[in-house]
Amino acid sequence: MTITHIAFVMYPVTDMERAASFYREVFGLRQTPAVGEAGAANQWVEFDSGGATFGIGNFEEAGTPGAAQSLALEVDDLSSFRSMLAKRGIESSEPYETSICWISAVGDPDGNRFYLNQSKAG
Numbered sequence: 001m002t003i004t005h006i007a008f009v010m011y012p013v014t015d016m017e018r019a020a021s022f023y024r025e026v027f028g029l030r031q032t033p034a035v036g037e038a039g040a041a042n043q044w045v046e047f048d049s050g051g052a053t054f055g056i057g058n059f060e061e062a063g064t065p066g067a068a069q070s071l072a073l074e075v076d077d078l079s080s081f082r083s084m085l086a087k088r089g090i091e092s093s094e095p096y097e098t099s100i101c102w103i104s105a106v107g108d109p110d111g112n113r114f115y116l117n118q119s120k121a122g
Contacts, residue, residue: 008046008053009071012062013110016043019056022109023047026088027073029054049073066111078102078118092116 013019016034023029029047046055054071056062075081082092082104093105095118104116 006052008055010055010057010062011068011071011108011110011112011114012065013056013058013108013112014065015109016045016056016058018109020045023054023056026085026090069113071114072103072117073114075116075118078104078116081116 011019020031020034024031024047029049032046032048035044043059044055044057046053078095082095085092085106090106095102095104100120102118102120105113106116107113
């Protein structure tokens, strides 16, 4: 038995349409069809991002909304991306530089935290 790949990263949310719109419209993630009836408990939405799947859910097993903080999205120009967010009224932290990248934290409408990552060349 072996693990073949990471199936998805999951974030808990309270308002599926608001969260789906945020990730789709602000971040340009491609949404796949939702599972479950809109507005109902046990709804799940997935987004494809370069071969990785990011999902949001409004059911108990997804966790506590506002507690997630493990997702990092790669961007090609962190400064420009942060400027676009600021124009939309979305706050992001000042970039933190590591030896391999720059990172900035962002919160979604439920308070879940995720990161914008710009890798350094080389």
